[in-house]
Amino acid sequence: MTDFPGAPTTPSTGRLRVLAAMSGGVDSAVAAARAVEAGHEVTGVHLALSANPQSFRTGARGCCTIEDSRDAWRAADVIGIPFYVWDLAERFREDVIDDFVAEYAAGRTPNPCLRCNEKIKFAALLDKAIALGFDAVCTGHYARIVDLPSGERELHRAVDGAKDQSYVLGVLDADQLAHSLFPLGDTTKEEIRAEAERRGLAVAKKPDSHDICFIADGDTQGFLAKHLGTATGDILDVDGTKLGEHDGAYGFTIGQRKGLRIGRPAADGKPRYVLDISPVNNTVTVGPVEGLDVTALTAIRPRWCGTEPLAEGRYTAQLRAHGEEVPVSAAMVDDTLHVRLDTPARGIAPGQAVVLYDGTRVVGSATIATTERPAVNAVGS
Numbered sequence: 001m002t003d004f005p006g007a008p009t010t011p012s013t014g015r016l017r018v019l020a021a022m023s024g025g026v027d028s029a030v031a032a033a034r035a036v037e038a039g040h041e042v043t044g045v046h047l048a049l050s051a052n053p054q055s056f057r058t059g060a061r062g063c064c065t066i067e068d069s070r071d072a073w074r075a076a077d078v079i080g081i082p083f084y085v086w087d088l089a090e091r092f093r094e095d096v097i098d099d100f101v102a103e104y105a106a107g108r109t110p111n112p113c114l115r116c117n118e119k120i121k122f123a124a125l126l127d128k129a130i131a132l133g134f135d136a137v138c139t140g141h142y143a144r145i146v147d148l149p150s151g152e153r154e155l156h157r158a159v160d161g162a163k164d165q166s167y168v169l170g171v172l173d174a175d176q177l178a179h180s181l182f183p184l185g186d187t188t189k190e191e192i193r194a195e196a197e198r199r200g201l202a203v204a205k206k207p208d209s210h211d212i213c214f215i216a217d218g219d220t221q222g223f224l225a226k227h228l229g230t231a232t233g234d235i236l237d238v239d240g241t242k243l244g245e246h247d248g249a250y251g252f253t254i255g256q257r258k259g260l261r262i263g264r265p266a267a268d269g270k271p272r273y274v275l276d277i278s279p280v281n282n283t284v285t286v287g288p289v290e291g292l293d294v295t296a297l298t299a300i301r302p303r304w305c306g307t308e309p310l311a312e313g314r315y316t317a318q319l320r321a322h323g324e325e326v327p328v329s330a331a332m333v334d335d336t337l338h339v340r341l342d343t344p345a346r347g348i349a350p351g352q353a354v355v356l357y358d359g360t361r362v363v364g365s366a367t368i369a370t371t372e373r374p375a376v377n378a379v380g381s
């Protein structure tokens with residue numbers, strides 16, 4: 001992980017030099033306060049992730065705006081820790097925003113929060129922290145780190161199932177985990193807000209951030225159209241019949257039903273869902289809901305949270321953010337993860353992450369490359 005050879009691979013026990021990543025929200029403020037209380041020497045840092053902060057979300061749904069950096073600074077002041085703002089806007093644009101646009105352009109559905117954790121918070125930020133002599137980065141993510149007697153660490157789901165963020169941390173490797181602190185994993189969000197109030201943190205009642213921080217108005221299609229332009233193409237039924245036109249194949253996601261401009265009903269009269277996106281032909285293929293049933297998938301770029309690679313066997317898998325956990329059989333074949341689902345699941349798109357769990361433990365993650373969908377394959381054959 002680290003660009004700095006010679007950096008310690010595991011923080012020494014006891015008092016650590018901790019860099020608390022403070023978004024300006026309630027979670028990271030309480031996480032920083034808890035790190036201080038645990039006896040660590042804590043410094044707060046807010047990441048400026050936009051070259052033009054007012055273009056990111058403001059107010060209630062805030063993330064990374066000037067108000068947010070001010071909120072983070074005020075929280076650091078109340079906690080009594082030094083505070084800095086680091087400008088990682090350029091890295092964020094290259095590694096997260098440009099990647100997001102490129103993935104959609106290729107017909108895939110990326111998760112920018114996973115990407116940000118992999119490339120920014122636990123890479124660019126952590127590398128810089130270690131270079132400056134810090135032992136660990138502390139965040140307000142809801143997940144638990146379990147220290148084993150062997151010295152190894154495991155990543156587990158948070159006790160608050162509704163807030164659990166282990167899915168977006170499934171990209172962390174053993175070295176990154178060794179340098180991470182997640183002080184909120186054993187507490188519910190409700191308790192965190194009450195604790196923030198008791199601590200006199202002004203952000204105690206600040207609403208949670210939602211969706212994608214760099215899309216100010218929440219309009220992903222509009223954002224993509226601005227970056228990729230419009231390109232009129234056909235909306236096709238599974239049998240190839242033209243049902244309508246679209247302004248850009250990238251604006252769709254597998255499983256989408258709303259927002260399809262279908263000019264005439266399909267032959268069977270059933271509702272249509274996006275089954276395939278072909279950037280090469282600039283076509284979007286739609287079909288009945290059964291076409292979304294996925295029985296197996298392959299995934300690339302695997303990342304294991306422990307030191308061991310995946311052992312072939314039985315796991316549960318989460319296939320999208322806030323998705324249900326489903327039982328699966330998984331194995332690595334060369335560099336590709338092969339996953340077979342016990343029962344078919346819907347709403348699974350290439351580009352999303354599959355995160356494997358063993359009970360509450362995160363085993364690792366990979367990026368979905370292909371899906372097996374018997375109903376679609378039957379039409380195509």
Ligand SMILES: Nc1ncnc2c1ncn2[C@@H]1O[C@H](COP(=O)(O)OP(=O)(O)OP(=O)(O)O)[C@@H](O)[C@H]1O
Nearest residue numbers: 021022023025026027028046047064139140141209
């Ligand atoms: N701009 C930022 N600067 C520094 N740290 C950040 C920033 N954005 C997010 N983080 C860190 O990543 C964690 C998870 O980010 P996420 O956007 O999911 O926040 P959240 O769950 O709404 O938490 P918070 O209430 O702290 O904003 C935060 O708790 C914080 O530690």
